[in-house]
Structures are given as structure tokens and as C-alpha cells.
Amino acid sequence: MNTLVLIRIALRSIRKNKTRTLLTMLGIIIGVAAVIVMVALGQGAKEQIRSRIDSLGSNLVVITPGASKSGGVSQGAGSMNRLTLLDAETLTRESMWLSSVSPLIVAPAHAVGGSGNWRVGVSGVSAEYATIRNWEVSAGRLFDETEVRAMRKVCVLGKTVVDNLFAEQDPVGQQIILRDVPFEIIGVLEPKGQTAEGRDQDDTILAPYTTVKTRLAGRQFIPMILGATDNKADVPAALTEAKAILRETHGLASYDDDDFTVRDQNELAETAEGATEVMTLLLAAIAGVSLLVGGIGIMNIMLVSVTERTREIGIRMAVGARGGDVLMQFLIEAIVMSLFGGLIGVAAGYGGSALLEKFTGWDTVITPQLVAISLGFSAAVGIFFGFYPARKAAALDPIEALRYE
Amino acid sequence: MADSQAVIRIEELTRTYSEGDTAVHALRHVDLSVNPGEMLAIMGASGSGKSTLMNLLGCLDRPSSGRYRLDGLRVDEMNRRELADIRNTRIGFVFQGFNLLARTSALDNVELPLLYDRRGPKVDRVKLARAALERVGLADRLHHQPSELSGGQQQRVAIARALVMQPALLLADEPTGNLDTRTSLEVMALFQELNQAGMTILLVTHEHDIAECAGRLVELRDGKILRDQPVEARRDAVAELRDLPAGADE
Numbered sequence: 001m002n003t004l005v006l007i008r009i010a011l012r013s014i015r016k017n018k019t020r021t022l023l024t025m026l027g028i029i030i031g032v033a034a035v036i037v038m039v040a041l042g043q044g045a046k047e048q049i050r051s052r053i054d055s056l057g058s059n060l061v062v063i064t065p066g067a068s069k070s071g072g073v074s075q076g077a078g079s080m081n082r083l084t085l086l087d088a089e090t091l092t093r094e095s096m097w098l099s100s101v102s103p104l105i106v107a108p109a110h111a112v113g114g115s116g117n118w119r120v121g122v123s124g125v126s127a128e129y130a131t132i133r134n135w136e137v138s139a140g141r142l143f144d145e146t147e148v149r150a151m152r153k154v155c156v157l158g159k160t161v162v163d164n165l166f167a168e169q170d171p172v173g174q175q176i177i178l179r180d181v182p183f184e185i186i187g188v189l190e191p192k193g194q195t196a197e198g199r200d201q202d203d204t205i206l207a208p209y210t211t212v213k214t215r216l217a218g219r220q221f222i223p224m225i226l227g228a229t230d231n232k233a234d235v236p237a238a239l240t241e242a243k244a245i246l247r248e249t250h251g252l253a254s255y256d257d258d259d260f261t262v263r264d265q266n267e268l269a270e271t272a273e274g275a276t277e278v279m280t281l282l283l284a285a286i287a288g289v290s291l292l293v294g295g296i297g298i299m300n301i302m303l304v305s306v307t308e309r310t311r312e313i314g315i316r317m318a319v320g321a322r323g324g325d326v327l328m329q330f331l332i333e334a335i336v337m338s339l340f341g342g343l344i345g346v347a348a349g350y351g352g353s354a355l356l357e358k359f360t361g362w363d364t365v366i367t368p369q370l371v372a373i374s375l376g377f378s379a380a381v382g383i384f385f386g387f388y389p390a391r392k393a394a395a396l397d398p399i400e401a402l403r404y405e
Numbered sequence: 406m407a408d409s410q411a412v413i414r415i416e417e418l419t420r421t422y423s424e425g426d427t428a429v430h431a432l433r434h435v436d437l438s439v440n441p442g443e444m445l446a447i448m449g450a451s452g453s454g455k456s457t458l459m460n461l462l463g464c465l466d467r468p469s470s471g472r473y474r475l476d477g478l479r480v481d482e483m484n485r486r487e488l489a490d491i492r493n494t495r496i497g498f499v500f501q502g503f504n505l506l507a508r509t510s511a512l513d514n515v516e517l518p519l520l521y522d523r524r525g526p527k528v529d530r531v532k533l534a535r536a537a538l539e540r541v542g543l544a545d546r547l548h549h550q551p552s553e554l555s556g557g558q559q560q561r562v563a564i565a566r567a568l569v570m571q572p573a574l575l576l577a578d579e580p581t582g583n584l585d586t587r588t589s590l591e592v593m594a595l596f597q598e599l600n601q602a603g604m605t606i607l608l609v610t611h612e613h614d615i616a617e618c619a620g621r622l623v624e625l626r627d628g629k630i631l632r633d634q635p636v637e638a639r640r641d642a643v644a645e646l647r648d649l650p651a652g653a654d655e
Contacts, residue, residue, distance in 0.1 A: 009520065012509075012513075016508050312506055315504045315505075316517065316521070318463075318492060318500075318504065319492065319493060319498075319517050319518040319521065319566065320490065320492045320493020320494070320518050320521040320522070320570075321489060322485070322490070322521070323485055325521060398465045398466075399460050399465045399466045402500070402504065
């Protein structure tokens with residue numbers, strides 16, 4: 001007695017009862033389709049968040065002033081700002097992994113130009129800042145290193161600033177007054193939208209950090225240094241290296257704590273993805289319940305089927321089927337039904353996801369793993385809920401089964 | 406010892422059913438032995454225990470006490486699984502109600518015991534099933550379902566199924582009970598042919614003229630053997646069938 005023969009027996013029996021089989025499979029079909037759609041939705045959301053985080057600048061390394069400690073009590077991040085432009089310049093010079101580095105000084109300024117005025121934060125950055133942030137200009141150009149070194153009074157406007165000051169005109173080549181200092185507008189940044197926290201990234205003006213420092217801020221310490229590596233894989237190495245360079249520059253002894261913090265975007269990404277992961281699991285669990293209900297449906301039908309086919313079981317036993325053979329036959333029938341239902345469910349899940357994407361605009365992502373897990377789960381449902389009826393069939397007494405009317 | 410060759414040897418075989426508080430003694434201490442090549446008819450009124458005996462002999466049921474040797478094997482000591490294999494390989498069973506799988510072709514029905522055959526090498530199941538159906542004269546009905554066959558044809562499919570594993574013993578429980586005179590005669594003729602080819606056949610019947618086709622007659626009453634004697638004037642079903650005018654019963 002081999003499994004192949006048992007599968008053939010099971011398939012024969014399924015073919016003989018098409019309507020019953022279809023109705024039984026319906027529960028599994030709906031269950032699997034629900035799981036697929038729900039998880040696809042969750043994965044779509046995850047992917048979307050990932051791409052938004054990447055738009056902040058992938059391969060990003062962020063250095064901020066560290067917390068100072070006063071008598072063992074942490075004073076909080078930034079309580080002792082020792083990050084200087086010198087640090088940024090040292091990193092630019094010495095770091096092997098960071099391909100671009102930019103300090104970030106933000107000076108709030110009253111901007112006058114075009115058709116009105118506008119309060120805006122002016123970001124003093126290096127020429128590499130745009131590269132680090134994956135940011136390009138939609139008009140004009142960005143300033144270059146020579147202009148940074150020469151402390152030229154040039155700037156690039158964000159979309160929001162342009163909308164408020166130069167609604168109808170081309171700002172490139174015009175002047176803008178920032179804190180009474182005239183700057184030449186050399187470019188307009190392409191819109192980047194809001195951050196995850198809702199801050200408008202386009203409400204900004206970029207200018208050489210040298211100019212901003214001398215003309216607008218004048219502070220010695222800077223709130224942030226940004227860097228980027230060429231490859232994502234280099235980020236951990238860059239973190240370690242930046243740490244070492246900064247410790248040396250700051251003259252820290254081995255027992256001193258860092259007086260700065262070096263982070264990458266992964267932490268932010270992980271937090272955000274963790275949240276969607278929980279959502280996805282929740283959705284999958286709800287959908288899983290319907291799969292469970294489908295499994296109970298299979299058990300019901302199999303139980304009815306065992307009663308209905310008592311005579312058939314008797315005949316099979318009379319010609320030499322062992323209890324195990326009958327058990328396997330019914331079990332395989334249940335598994336085939338739930339697997340086949342699972343396959344149809346996967347197809348329905350693909351269709352449902354496509355429809356959802358079309359009508360709601362939400363992203364959905366169906367991975368091969370998701371399909372494999374769904375099918376595996378439906379087979380497991382078949383085994384689990386098929387076992388009890390199959391055992392009941394196998395335990396029948398041949399003579400009782402034959403007498404059954 | 407002559408008995409060691411017996412196909413069937415039962416001693417003190419007893420089967421008791423408990424119905425609530427009362428015990429029903431269907432079979433009481435029955436001794437019987439059947440030699441290879443015998444054709445034996447078991448008769449008795451309803452309730453005499455003949456069907457119970459048949460189920461025990463066919464390993465469909467197990468005795469309450471007593472010993473049952475089939476081909477020298479202690480069948481009464483076997484477990485469910487071993488009994489299933491005995492039914493599969495050593496016994497062909499023919500039922501009164503045919504017991505064919507509905508909506509299943511004659512060929513597939515006959516193939517059924519072969520599907521559960523665990524002995525050694527692979528066999529060409531379809532070929533064997535086809536041969537068995539040809540032997541019972543149904544070569545042209547291979548793909549018919551039971552509902553498309555007459556009662557006699559269905560019983561012949563059932564006989565083909567009993568023969569397909571080539572057992573030494575054929576058991577038939579009222580094989581002609583649901584058949585008219587002519588088809589009954591056809592079935593008995595088939596049995597006699599098989600018997601002449603060396604097969605041991607036991608059949609249960611309550612019709613005297615059917616029993617007279619056998620070579621030995623055992624009569625049961627109240628769970629005991631009343632008479633066990635050779636049939637004096639054995640009918641030749643094959644000859645009778647030949648002499649019967651065609652379509653006389655149809």
C-alpha cells in the first residue's frame with residue numbers, strides 16, 4: 001500500500017463529490033484569501049514607511065551632541081554641546097567610510113524677498129548636504145565647495161519658501177534678504193514633503209555653513225553633523241570610525257563617556273517597522289481565525305462523510321483495507337481539499353489585493369514566503385481537522401460498517 | 406495427519422452477543438473442518454447462526470471463544486491489522502447485497518483488493534482486474550458502474566473482486582438471495598466451475614436447490630450443527646444452464 005495509491009483513492013472520492021468538496025473548500029478559500037490580503041496590506045504599509053525613511057537619505061549617519069553628566073545624573077542629550085565645525089571638517093578629512101559629511105547649523109531668520117516676507121530656518125550646510133539627503137534642485141543649481149570656502153552669500157530655497165515669497169515668478173537669480181543680509185538665490189529644491197512627524201521639509205533655505213555661521217548664527221557649537229556612506233553595508237563601520245575620530249578630536253580618555261551621539265537611520269526604521277509588524281500580525285491573526293473556522297467546516301463535512309460512507313469503509317475493510325489505510329485515505333482527502341482550497345485562496349488573495357490597491361490606493365505586497373506559509377497553514381488545518389473524522393472511520397468494525405444502512 | 410491440510414478447522418467456536426443484560430448465543434461450540442477443493446453449503450433458518458459463522462470464517466468478526474485455523478494459521482489470535490491482511494490475501498468474500506462501491510466502474514471495483522495488497526512485487530492491477538472480470542464473463546462491461554449493471558452482473562463483478570487476489574477460499578453469504586432463478590443458476594454454475602478448478606467454496610443459503618449444487622451440506626440450528634453430510638444428488642448447474650431455454654426467465 002503506497003501513498004500514491006491512497007492519494008489516487010482520495011482524489012477519486014473527491015471527484016465523485018464535487019459540490020460537497022467545493023462547499024467544504026469555501027471556508028479555507030476565504031480564510032487563506034483573507035490572510036493573504038491582510039498580510040499583503042501590512043507588508044505594503046511597511047514598505048511605504050521604509051521608502052519614506054530612505055527618502056530622508058539612505059546610508060545616513062547622524063552625529064548629535066551627547067549628554068553631559070553632572071554627578072552621575074544625565075543632563076539629557078545636547079546639554080553639553082561640544083560639537084564644532086572643526087569636528088565636521090576633521091571627519092571630512094579623516095573618515096574613510098563617510099563619503100560625504102556636512103555640518104548642519106540652523107539659524108532662524110526673517111526672509112524678505114519677492115512679494116513678501118517669511119520666517120524660516122536657514123540651514124547652514126556643506127556642498128555635500130544635498131547628496132547626503134538625496135535632494136536635488138528642480139531649478140537652478142546647488143552651491144559648490146568653492147562657494148562654501150569663499151563664504152559666498154548664495155542660497156537654495158525650499159518649495160514652501162518659494163510658494164510664499166515668489167508665487168508667480170522665477171526666484172533663481174533674484175535676491176533674498178535674510179536677517180538684513182542679501183543672499184543670491186541660485187536654485188530651488190525639489191519638493192520632499194513632510195517627515196513622519198509632520199514637519200514640512202520644504203520650508204527651508206540652504207546656504208553655505210561658513211556664511212551662515214559668520215553672518216547669521218555666530219555660534220561656535222553646531223547642533224548636528226550629517227554624513228553618508230556609499231553603501232548601506234558600510235554604515236556600521238562608518239559609525240565606529242566616526243566615534244573613534246570624534247573621541248580623538250575631543251581628547252577623551254578611555255574612561256570618559258562619549259560627549260556626542262552617533263546614530264544611523266536604522267534605529268528610526270526599526271521602530272517604525274516594528275509598529276507595522278505588530279499591525280500585520282494583528283491583521284493576520286484576525287484572518288487566521290477565519291482559516292480556523294474553515295478548518296472546522298472541513299471537519300464537519302468529513303464527519304458527515306464518514307457516516308455517509310460507512311458502507312464504503314466496510315467494503316474496503318472487507319477486501320483487506322487496514323484501519324491505517326482508511327485513516328490515511330480520509331486524512332489525505334482532508335489535506336487535498338484544504339491544500340486545493342488554499343491554492344484557490346491564494347489566487348483570490350492576489351485578486352483581492354489588486355482590487356484593494358486599485359480602489360483604496362494602499363500598497364500591497366505579496367511575498368513568496370507569505371504564499372508558502374498560507375499553503376502550509378492550510379495543509380496543517382487539513383491534517384488537524386481531518387484527523388478526528390479519519391480516526392473515527394478507521395476505528396469502525398468491518399461487520400458493523402457493512403451492516404450500516 | 407489429514408487435518409493439518411484442512412483449509413478451515415474450527416474447534417469449539419462460540420460467538421456471544423450481549424444485548425443489554427441478556428447474552429445472545431449466536432454460535433455454540435461449533436466444530437467444523439473443510440478440506441481443500443470442497444464445496445460446502447451451510448443451511449439453516451434465520452437466527453440459526455449461519456451468517457454469524459460466515460462472518461467469523463471470513464475474518465470480518467471475531468469469536469468469543471474457540472479456535473479457528475485458516476490454512477493452519479491461528480486466525481482467532483490475530484489482531485485487527487493481521488485480520489485485514491488475511492481478508493485481503495486468503496479469502497474472497499461474496500455478499501448477498503453485492504457490496505460494490507457506487508459510482509465506481511466494474512474495473513475499479515475489482516481492482517480494490519489489489520490496492521490494499523502489501524505483498525512484495527508490483528503487479529499490473531488493471532491487467533489482473535480485467536482478467537478476473539473476463540473470467541466471470543464480463544469482458545464487455547469493464548467500465549460500467551454498478552447502477553448500469555443487472556443484479557446478476559453486479560454479483561459477477563463482486564465474484565471477480567473476490568477472485569482477483571487468487572485466494573484459496575471463497576466465501577459466499579447468500580450469493581443468490583437477491584437474484585432470480587436463471588441468474589442464480591448462472592452464479593452457481595460459475596461457482597461449480599471454480600470449484601472444479603480446485604477452489605474451496607463455502608456458501609450460505611436457505612434455498613435447498615441452491616444448496617444441492619454443493620458437494621457437502623451443513624445444517625445449523627440454534628447455533629449448533631444439526632447435520633453434516635454429503636449431498637446425495639448433486640445438481641450440475643452448468644449442464645442445467647445449458648439445457649435451459651434461452652430467455653425462459655426473462
